[in-house]
Amino acid sequence: MCDHDSNVDLAEYIHCSLSRRDLLKTGAAAVAGAGAALFAQTAAAQTRQGPIALFWGQNAGSAELAAQVEAERQTTSRTAGMKFRALVRYENSLTTETLTLKPVHPLQVVIRTQASQTCYSSVGQLNTTTRQANAVVTGHGGVGIVEDVGTAVKRVTVGDQVILATTPNCGVCGQCLNGRGDICMMRLPALVSATMADNTPVFMTGPPMGPAGYSEILVADEDWVVPVFTRVPPVELSILACVGGTGLGLTMCRFPIEAGTDVAIFGLGPIGISAVQGARIQGAKTIIGIDPIRYRRELALELGATHMLDPNALTGDALINRIRELTPDAVPTGRRYLGERPAGPMYVLEAAGGTRYALAPGVEAPADSSGIEALQQAYAAVRNGGYVRTCSIGHGQGAMVSFPAGQWSNGARTHVPGNYAGVQAMRDLPKFVRLIERGQFDARSMVGRVLRPDQMREAVEVAGERSAITSVIDFT
Ligand SMILES: [Zn+2]
Ligand SMILES: [Zn+2]
Numbered sequence: 016m017c018d019h020d021s022n023v024d025l026a027e028y029i030h031c032s033l034s035r036r037d038l039l040k041t042g043a044a045a046v047a048g049a050g051a052a053l054f055a056q057t058a059a060a061q062t063r064q065g066p067i068a069l070f071w072g073q074n075a076g077s078a079e080l081a082a083q084v085e086a087e088r089q090t091t092s093r094t095a096g097m098k099f100r101a102l103v104r105y106e107n108s109l110t111t112e113t114l115t116l117k118p119v120h121p122l123q124v125v126i127r128t129q130a131s132q133t134c135y136s137s138v139g140q141l142n143t144t145t146r147q148a149n150a151v152v153t154g155h156g157g158v159g160i161v162e163d164v165g166t167a168v169k170r171v172t173v174g175d176q177v178i179l180a181t182t183p184n185c186g187v188c189g190q191c192l193n194g195r196g197d198i199c200m201m202r203l204p205a206l207v208s209a210t211m212a213d214n215t216p217v218f219m220t221g222p223p224m225g226p227a228g229y230s231e232i233l234v235a236d237e238d239w240v241v242p243v244f245t246r247v248p249p250v251e252l253s254i255l256a257c258v259g260g261t262g263l264g265l266t267m268c269r270f271p272i273e274a275g276t277d278v279a280i281f282g283l284g285p286i287g288i289s290a291v292q293g294a295r296i297q298g299a300k301t302i303i304g305i306d307p308i309r310y311r312r313e314l315a316l317e318l319g320a321t322h323m324l325d326p327n328a329l330t331g332d333a334l335i336n337r338i339r340e341l342t343p344d345a346v347p348t349g350r351r352y353l354g355e356r357p358a359g360p361m362y363v364l365e366a367a368g369g370t371r372y373a374l375a376p377g378v379e380a381p382a383d384s385s386g387i388e389a390l391q392q393a394y395a396a397v398r399n400g401g402y403v404r405t406c407s408i409g410h411g412q413g414a415m416v417s418f419p420a421g422q423w424s425n426g427a428r429t430h431v432p433g434n435y436a437g438v439q440a441m442r443d444l445p446k447f448v449r450l451i452e453r454g455q456f457d458a459r460s461m462v463g464r465v466l467r468p469d470q471m472r473e474a475v476e477v478a479g480e481r482s483a484i485t486s487v488i489d490f491t
Contacts, residue, residue, distance in 0.1 A: 154228020156256025262289020
């Protein structure tokens with residue numbers, strides 16, 4: 016029978032069909048620290064002895080919990096010992112390594128990767144001047160076929176096609192039950208997934224990145240994977256794992272864009288242009304795209320934007336004034352009391368971020384590489400009563416943003432920050448796949464370059480130098 020008050024034996028837990036809340040209760044999975052995506056290293060990690068378990072957020076450093084979860088790992092699995100290639104960030108290097116897979120944990124899924132998307136989240140790993148103590152597989156999600164499942168996995172079976180999403184969505188934690196699967200609490204600590212030739216342990220899904228991506232084989236807790244049943248090519252599906260899903264989430268999840276409203280989108284990378292498409296699908300009247308990079312503005316126009324603005328040509332108040340001109344109030348001159356609608360877009364979406372890597376020749380640089388100015392302009396542009404949705408706040412530079420005194424005093428604007436833009440992966444990703452099937456979301460145009468598995472590092476560089484809208488590794 017199940018013991019709810021002391022340590023839960025995993026085999027017993029599986030048999031008694033209790034939810035993973037029992038594990039959470041005993042602390043084995045009490046690892047969720049929303050937003051604190053920093054490596055937390057145990058003492059074991061410092062010395063590189065024995066199993067190293069890393070935890071999210073504030074529960075970092077519990078060697079007992081690490082050991083407990085590690086001890087639950089199956090002694091064998093059909094994929095244990097499998098060799099595969101992955102892009103690994105370790106110490107002062109970022110190199111493709113041949114790894115050996117460890118036996119799975121009962122709650123894990125092993126995926127043979129079909130395609131992996133690229134996003135700016137990985138770009139920091141190009142900076143190898145900072146020593147990284149733990150070896151991690153880079154990338155940020157992807158799509159593939161389930162190769163192996165742990166004995167407790169229920170969501171998928173061998174042979175299923177799955178999207179490995181940016182955030183888990185367990186469906187039973189307090190956040191998921193509250194409709195906030197985007198900040199799902201249920202995460203295993205990051206277990207060692209594989210080893211390098213010299214036995215250096217390598218982590219995959221876990222901090223600081225979330226899911227890994229650039230690897231022929233991916234390992235993740237089942238809460239991170241979403242089964243999909245579709246003929247959409249894997250290269251296109253893969254972008255839903257992060258950038259495409261985030262852009263659609265900005266327009267469809269938590270505070271969906273209402274038909275007939277006006278939208279301004281700062282930043283037209285793969286997230287921003289996915290948001291342009293989402294705004295079009297939602298029926299927005301005016302969709303204003305703002306980005307210094309010409310080819311991105313042109314692509315956004317093809318995919319649904321109604322107006323384009325270059326922030327290098329329209330600086331400061333001129334940019335805000337132009338946005339207001341494009342979204343004027345509706346009162347005819349000389350008339351009063353007509354249900355006045357204030358000027359300015361109802362929704363302002365920020366997907367600009369910072370510029371932290373040298374741009375390719377010919378790619379226009381923003382005036383402010385920190386991305387902070389775009390955030391401030393987003394707040395200035397939104398109309399009274401409108402919504403500002405951000406991707407950066409709470410992640411790096413967003414925490415440093417300050418706003419002019421009094422900027423918030425005028426009216427009732429709502430700021431909506433969000434992890435994965437509010438996407439609840441199990442609920443929303445299958446819906447987004449249908450949008451691709453229907454031709455409503457053009458995923459193919461979002462894939463700027465398709466690269467081979469031996470070009471994984473180059474894929475990150477493409478994102479960093481912004482030489483293409485995005486890049487995808489095709490493993491098939
Ligand atoms: Zn959850
Ligand atoms: Zn990402």
